[in-house]
Amino acid sequence: MTVFDFHGPGLTEEQWRHISELAGTLSTEQALWLSGYFAGLDHRKRELSPSTDVRPHDGRVHELATGSLETRTITILFGSETGNSADVASALQESVGREGLEAVVADMADYKPRQLRSESDLLIITSTHGEGEPPATAMDFFEFLESARAPHLDDLRYAVLALGDSTYDQYCEAGKRLDRRLTELGAIRLVERVDCDVDYEDSASEWIGAVTQELKRSRDRTSTGHHAPDIALQPRITKRIVDQRHPFRASVIDNIVLSGRGSTKETRHIEVSIEGSGLKFEPGDALGVIPSNDxxxxxxxxxxxxxxxxxxxxxxxxxxxxxxxxxxxxxxxxxxxxxxxxxxxxxxxxxxxxxxxxxxxxxxxxxxxxxxxxxxxxxxxxxxxxxxxxxAGLRNMRPRLYSVASSLSLVPDEVHLTVGAVRFELNGEPRSGVATGYLADRVAPTGTVPVYIQPNPRFRLPADDVPILMIGAGTGVAPYRAFLQEREARGASGRSWLVFGDRNFHTDFLYQTEWQRWLKDGMLTRMQVAFSRDGRTKSYVQHRLKENAKDIYAWLEEGASLYVCGGRELAPAIHATLIDALKQEGKLSDVSAAEYLGTMQSTGRYQVDVY
CATH class of the missing domain: 1.20.990.10 (NADPH-cytochrome p450 Reductase; Chain A, domain 3)
Known part of the structure; x- marks a missing residue:
């Protein structure tokens, strides 16, 4: 019999059949090469038991929890206010994918922090809001990670890309916080953190290249037993056809004052055409406007x-x-x-x-x-x-985001905006907001405006039969106009309730005739209003909620989705009022009421869009 006519140790019949078929096709040289190849595999497996991965940056030896890179997970986590972090996350996923590595992308808002225990390679992109704060949608993730509940992460490798604006004192602080905390918890840095300014694309691309290269080198060390040669990877972030770097010049259809004569403020309704742009959007999304200075x-x-x-x-x-x-x-x-x-x-x-x-x-x-x-x-x-x-001391011009006040389903090829003009006096001179002054004073019908769509997946309509409770103040009513237009176009059956507030009934009841029409035809089930300057005492939307606490609780118990849109100070006031309503009508404790709303938030039934 020949050397191949016996079963090796532990081989199954199928394995033996494959080996026999292959052996019959090999030349002498090929057989010799193959024997060396299998000998090398055996040597490598013995060398990797237990499996180790020598860190290139800090010299530590990191025990791979799962034994080999092939079985390790790669998770890309992003926290975003304007969508830039999400764009970079997608580009990173594409980059590692081109190297045959599979990565999962997740928004911090949707991520369950306790999953950190089971992560292998965690790649994080986060922006910084205001003075060192994380994005609003990432607050829960940050709170967990920085709390005593956070687990030790000795088996985790990570990398952080921080997006920010160097004109702020707490530049990229959210990313720095994550970097510090992960190190404190025992995680090992895969590559050094990179802090990106407003012009982030080049720095982000270099970071993507470094991360991709390090993951590829780790895989190659595991599979071949030696370092793969360094390859300068510089993937470019693939931009959408229309984005803030490459906006579409939208033609202005209409630009009118929406507030009435005698109003203490100026609110405008602006319509632009996006015909031919290829732009698509959903109710809840925003239109990015790139202004010019006066x-x-x-x-x-x-x-x-x-x-x-x-x-x-x-x-x-x-x-x-x-x-x-x-x-x-x-x-x-x-x-x-x-x-x-x-x-x-x-x-x-x-x-x-x-x-x-x-x-x-x-x-x-x-x-x-x-x-x-x-x-x-x-x-x-x-x-x-x-x-x-x-x-050298100036910041780059930034786009401004405005909630879309129309539905593409009902008004094709158009975007409507509700814009409050910012006007004030400073040092004896009249001043105006950069973008609102641009839109109010220098954008006329027949003119054009550079725009792009900024998706907002955290502010979406539910199924057509689900009740919706919409709470808004001032221009925060804009997305609700889009919501009802969309539901009208789709013939939705779900009930809807609007609680709207502004300064004065006669001058600031924005889109009054439209709400009245929707009330008449049943698309809008009920509506409460609060006008803060009409009475002797100021009345706000939270007062209407308090007065209707019983019905609010009933709607929530029946599965209604809740929305809050307006100035940043609105959200905490509404949240506190909802807590009180749950305690009063549902007989819940402080903790149970907070958990009730927390569950609504985590399941997408409680969505907030503030500015």
Whole structure:
């Protein structure tokens, strides 16, 4: 008999059949090579028992909990306010996928923190909101991770990409917090954290490349027993056809004042055409608007600087006139920490120098609240300043997001917005918001506006037969107009209840005739309103909720989905009122009421969109 005519140790009949069939096709050289190959596999398996992975960054040896990289999980976790973190997460998933590695992407809002115990490789992208806070949808994840309940994570490898704005004192602080805490819990850093400024794409792409390369090298070490050669991976973030970098010029259909004559504020209804853009959206999504600065402010700032609009400045690989740069590229209204530091260095002004440093956060914020950039330049002039030195202290122009107030199903190829114009006086001069002033004063019918769609998956309608309870104040009513238009177009059967508040009944009852029509035809089941300045005592939406606590509780018990939209201060006031209603009508304790709402939030029945 030949050498192949016997069963090896532990081989099944099927394994033996495959080996016999293969052996009959091999040449002598191929058989010799194959014997060496299997000998190498045996050596590698013995070497990896127990399996180890030597860390390239800190020298620690990390015991792979599952024995080999092939059985390890890769989870990409993102926390996002505007969608940038979600975009980077998708790009990272594509990058590791091209290397044959499977990764799962999850929003921190949907992620169960106790799953951390079973994770192998955790790749995190998070933005920072305000002064060092995580995105609102990621608060639960941060609270768990930073609490005593968080588990030891000695078997976890991780990487963090932090998105932020360097003009804020707590730059990328949310990402830094995660990085520190994961290290404290024993996790091992896969690659160094990268902090990204507003122009995040290049830094994010480099981080994606580093993470992908490290995961690939780890896999190759496991499968071949040696390090794979370093390969410079620089995947580019694949951008959508229309996004904030490549907006669509939407034609303005209508731009009218929605508030009545005599109102103490100005609210506008704006309609734009997106025909030919290919843009799609759902009720609850936002329209990103990329504004330009007021030409009169640009002119005044150039005069204060003693500079010409024709002087050239470099922006990336482009050279443009200073006037164009100040109009389209930079924020020139509200100052920032970066601007204070830069102007203090250029002018040497004692008042500004005294505002530098972390310990001066409060004083600096107070100063910037009372002084825009032009006020600072006028008060502390710098004759002969170089244009490049001035713009070095400015932030890049940021898009503004507005809830869509229309349904694509009912009004195809259009987007409607409800915009409150920001107008005030500062240092004896009238001022306006960058974007609201742009939309109210300089965007006329037949003009165009650069726009893109920003999805908001955390603010979505339920099934057509599910009741919805919509709570909104001021322009926060916008998405509810889209909700009812969508339900009208779909012939939805679910009940709907709107609780709306604003200043005055006669001037600020936004979309009054539309709500009345929907009430008449039954699309809107019931409506309560609160107008804070009509009576001797102020009345807000939370007062209407308190008055209707019994019915609120009944709707929630019947499975209604609850929505809150408006200014950031609205959400906690509504939440507290709901807690009281649950305690009063459901006889729940503080803890049980909080758990009730927490369950609604985790299941998508309680959704909040604040600005």
């Amino acid at each position: 030409p009169s402010l640009v002119s005044a700032l150039l005069d204060a600087l003693g500079l010409s609009s024709d002087e050239e400045v470099s922006i990336g690989d482009r050279t443009v006139g200073l006037g164009q740069a100040l109009t389209d590229e930079y924020e020139i209204t509200v100052g920032s920490t970066r601007f204070v530091n830069q102007w203090a260095e250029l002018t040497g002004a004692d008042d500004l120098v005294a505002l530098r440093g972390k310990e001066q956060v409060d004083a600096r914020s107070e100063f910037l609240f009372h002084n825009h950039i032009i006020d600072v330049v006028r008060r502390y002039p710098m004759p002969g300043v170089r244009p490049s030195a001035f713009i």
